[in-house]
Amino acid sequence: MATDLTDPPDPFDAIVDAPFDSALSERYLVYALSTITARSLPDVRDGLKPVHRRLLWAMRLLRLDPASGYKKCARVVGDVIGKYHPHGDQSVYDAMVRLAQTFALRYPLVDGQGNFGNIDGDNAAAYRYTEARLTQVAIDLMAGLDEDAVEFRPTYNGEEQEPELFPGLFPNLLANGASGIAVGMATSIPPHNAAELIDAAIMLIDRPEADDAAVLAHVQGPDFPTGGIVVDPPTAIAEAYATGRGGFRVRALWRIEREKGGGWSAVIDQIPYGVQKGKLIEQIAALINDRKFPILADVRDESDADIRIVLEPRSRTVDAQTLMDGLFRLTDLETRVPLNLNVLDHTRTPRVMSLREALKAWVDHQFVVLRRRSEHRLGKIADRIELLNGYIVAYLNLDRVIAIIRAEDEPKPVLIAEFALTDRQAEAILNMRLRSLRKLEEMELRRERDALSKEQAELQALLGSEARQRTRLKRDLGKLRDRYGPETALGARRTLIEEAAPARDIPLEAMIEREPITVIASQRGWIRAMKGHVDLAATDAAKFREGDGPRFAFHAHTTDKIILAVAGGRFYTIGADKLPGARGFGEPLGTMVDLEGDGGIVTLMKAPPPDRRLLVAASDGRGFVVRVGDVIAETRKGRQVVNPRTGATLRLVRPIAEDDDYIAAIGDNRKLVVFPLSEVAELSRGQGVQLQRYRDGGLADARSFRMADGLSWTMGGEQGRTRTEADMSPWRAARGAAGRMPPTGFPRDNRFG
Template sequence: MSSEPPVDPEDVRAAQVDRVRIEEEMEQSYIDYAMSVIAGRALPDVRDGLKPVHRRILYAMHEMGVTSNTSHRKSSSVVGETMGDYHPHGDQAIYDTLVNMAQEFSMRYPLVDGQGNFGSMDGDPAAAPRYTEARMADIAEELLADIEKDTVDFSANYDDRLTEPDVLPAAYPNLLVNGSTGIAVGMSTKVPPHNLGEVIDATIELIDDPDATVADLMEHVKGPDFPTGANIVGRNSVREAYTTGRGRVRVRAEMEIEEYDNDRERIVVTELPYQENKARIVERIAEDVNEGIIEGIADLRDESDREGVRVVIELKRGANVEVVKNQLLEHHLESTFGVINLALVDGQPKVLTLKETLEHYIDHRKEVVTRRSQFDLDEAEDRAHILEGRLKALENVEDVVETIRESEDRDAARTALRNTFEFSEEQAEHIVRMQLGSLTSMEAAEIEEEYEDVQARIERLNEILDSEQELLDVIKTELREIKEKYDDDRRTGFVEDTGTVTHEDLIPEEESVVVLSEDDYIKRMPAADFRAQNRGGKGIIGADLKEGDRVSSVFLASTHDYLLCFTDKGRVYQLKTYQVPEMGRTARGKSAVNVLDLDGDEELTAVVNCADLTGEEYLTMVTEGGYVKRTAGDEFDNIFSTGIRAITLEDGDALVDVEVTDGGRNLVIGTRDGMAIRFDESEVRAMGRTARGVRGIKLTGDDRVAGVAAIDEDEHDWVLTVTENGYGKRTDLDEYRTQSRNGKGLIDIKTNERNGRVCAVEAVTFGDHLFAMSADGQIMRTRVEDISTIGRNTMGVTVMDLDEGDAVAAIDVLPAERVSAERSAEESAAEGSADDAE
């Protein structure tokens, strides 16, 4: 007999090794892990709205008998039972979940009735579990109702000692009522809480009309109903969330305006957006006030108590309450709740619409009520069978007693009863164990009555099981009972969506002086910082320039103005005044590249307010070389961040000034050497942006254009001329006779060693204020009427007293109506400051 060769152990081990591709193994392992997290930890089930840890805590309390009508138990006891029997994870995770279910500011309808410190809206943690106590809230018991009646499937717990429910019967749609938040692998869920009564009404609507649309259901479910109240901004985002399963709902704090202490105002915050930390909000508001980000707040304090939120924000007298409110909303008191209605459907994650969510819940309740009815029917039929046996025994009571008495033991008695009277085994067992007292006539009447009741119950249960409509009627009846017992008023309201709060809404509207230097430093300052003084003054410091830098441009604008900024190179940029950093008078400014994308050799030469432009307005431009051009304002509607071309310039020419005209004005072009020409703007036909224009004035020698004034005889009284050495004059309009363009013009002002060359010309009227800024950073503000009115071809008077080597760099005029508005605002602020001082 031949012997088999010995088997090499290494060959055996090698045969047991499976060869797999590592990327396939890693992919499958990761998918297994992800699904474990998705199904076993992070996502709620669409049927009961609970994640496993919530379900296990409630079931553990149910098994412990810690219900709403028992005394509280130590939280550590509940955590221990849950961890030991059902949830093999850390006790801190279980306790955190228990705490969350007990917090009235976290759950719309808390599922745990806590006793002790369970944290606060300020982010304070709950006390340790050994110090707190808990029991089930009464509404939580509705989630577990009838769980003993085979209404849901059970699975083995982690160590196969016990079983736990895969889902709870859930007598109401808890996923929508209390919402859910969770982060799984590659997905997350964020379902907002809702009002119980509204959700139940929508569920009943869908039961009655399975073809109901989301819009129909929204007649009942108005939107999320957060436990902390507040207000949802607009309804479109809610509609999108209900229609698609995803949406971004803006939630705004509830604020009230109160008057106190001699008409001072304060903002009182009474409700905060959901899941916001109140203490942190108050802290951040205080920080922004200290840093000057939010202005107008005099005092801030938290007066909240057990009755509710009350954060008091007292305003300085004269502060604009709407501006402060908008600042608070943008930074602190408005948040976005990103709705992701993701839940497990048959163990798979799915994003659900409002209708789909309720449809799955209705299907669940149909199964629960069906299984419960079948369970009750089986019990009723068993009971009816026993009662039939008892009634039969009572009819033959003497023979039954005799048969039992003659039997040797109970087994023999049961057998004899079955053979003699045709009792079933269950009936015979019951009769053998009956007491003699149950054979009385009164007991017999009670059995008869009970039998009739059981038969009626069997008939009713059969109706429910045989008719889907009866089944649905039961579901609706039970939902109405839940609503009647637990429904309350909606807490979250709605406010009109007037659009996102813009940065402009947060900036007080005030006149500003904007300064730009040759080295491209820019800043803005309140015009009110510069008091009007008599002509001939030195003014006050307006910018502390670095050595070698000079002021190149100054202009006036309201903080809310949208400006067109023209450069000497013929390009135009768009700027919002509030985008310019506000700084003090002695500040240098910040780099203009953060505000305007200017080329390195470009300088601003003119600024126009976009508010002055309509479809019938023109931008009238003049160049140093004497060219003038009109272009329709609507050609400047779309301006890139890098600017667009406003005019084509010849070599050596530069754009010096721009005015808004309406087709019926006169233009006065002034030159550096003191010449001026007046002609009707209609002599300049409208041209496109890239045109060069036509000649407006003939220049002699090295003369160049200084600026242009657009005159409306109904609005203006004088032409104001200012020279670089600080001299100037007002001259009546009549002194400038109208002639054709492209002439040499007339002498406007003498330009000699004293006056220097002309800096600018402007059309002015009574009440206007002149702002003149020197190259070294001095700003002088004076009333136009303080400057003498004299004729043409004169020397003028001192407007600004300049230091040696300094010169007027630029001027701008604040119109009389804006001076009046500024004065009114200043007086209001002064009154507020005086009251604050008192």
């Protein structure tokens, strides 16, 4: 026996020599298109992705309609992955679970029985434990599948047929929304109210050329299954819908619940869409535990079937709106739901549509479905009328028909020849059972034929008239609206549309518990904060390191900012709540800010309000006015505000009272000059202008004052008396003058005190 010794073909002979970039791009393009069209983006006509469409189709074939019993989800998932969707069972089950979650879908397509997860973020039970069936919404979405309303295609293995899309009259894309990430593109469509969409669709049937504003006259905005409040202004909502891109700010719905004795709590009844309640509670609890939001004392989850989150303020004097604004900023009680209306159009091409375009594409699809269903029905009517005509002939000639059947070996051609019947008519007569002969009553047959003929004429008129098609579609949509109208439990709007300003900036008092403190800093730069406002004279007796002593002491609150300025002209800002306690010697300022190379400390003070002004001056007599807001810098490196000239250093930083109008400057040479505050430039940083001119020495001190009140200075001594010179006109000069000797009794250290 001869043996075939031919070697099998070498697989490497099939290798194609091609540039790597072109080969990679071709294959990646195939993958990208597959992901876009067959996985991630929904079809604008039925709003479904293939996995959802196949799930519902498999459930329909299992006869899981709302009136039937439930079947195990494992059975459904098995049918889907075995016949239609060759992917992982877990991914298919996850998609099925989402279709059943009332907090995820505005109009659920699957009626689940068992644990399908919850809004806390808990997962559903395994598919061997849960059961499901279709909802009425899914039935409406698939209505017409048996009437040739859409095209069918072979499944992946060619053994079954599946619909390319669903024909149903329910506006699923916009009513339930969709989200997905493809290759190079994504989609995010929030859910809407079905009744509003149907009203807008009816308007588009009458006015196909209507603009976006006409559609928004019916569609208020998103309608989330979890409720909440959309707080965007109408212009922002209109812009998002007109372009198909944008987003919506969604806040939790809350109310104040009064208690006996004047106390109150904030109760949250609805949370934003897509937020897991469990994680939201954790966020709020973390703020309390970390003391990042002191005006909130406690959070309790008292939810059962309905959401109820109770927020307890620190005291009854807390402003409720401030409390909620802080939580809107710090937690997911306010979120942004994106809008990216990227869908597959009727040619399976991905593109971003406006709300009007998406709704118009769905309406156009419904006209196609209406015509296809009408044509299918016409075919069925024609077939039935043909059979009825044959039955009438058989009834009128019943004896002869029976005789032919009894006598002839091949009765069909004889019947066709004698009574002018068609092949189908003859076959139908021959296939009738004897018991059916008694039903062949001429009047009943003619009545059915007449009714079908009338319906046939109406359908032919419908197909021949666009006006009739519009009327018919509006009538069908009207019936659907009755099922999902605002007066029904399922159709009632859940999300409020109320414009609101962005959440206010959180006051510092809300973030830090306001407590009085006394700030003490030593000559060597050690700082600490004593609780309460102690007598500043007693701070000199505080403990300091050997060789160190007191330098700065002032009263403040934990909500204040502390300004530190150094000789190099750099300013630092330290939160008073971050200062070390008074136990021990405190901590060096260098551990809080970077002081390297900036020279000694010039001033340490409580920061005035940001709109107040400061007088800053260097040792060479140059200075300027700066706003407090321009020197605040809450970073370790601070902010360079004054740029002293070579050899000079920052000498002083003094607050300027609101009604001050003059500046007094005195030099080391004990010369005093007074000039208008208006002559000094206001800068955010720099060297400034010459305040006083010197032949030797430099600036000793400067301050602002009100000329009408005169110039005051501290006399010193235990009593701390002050002296005021009412008439300062002898020292009045232009800015930059040398000045003259100060009034009698001015301190010898040339300081105003």
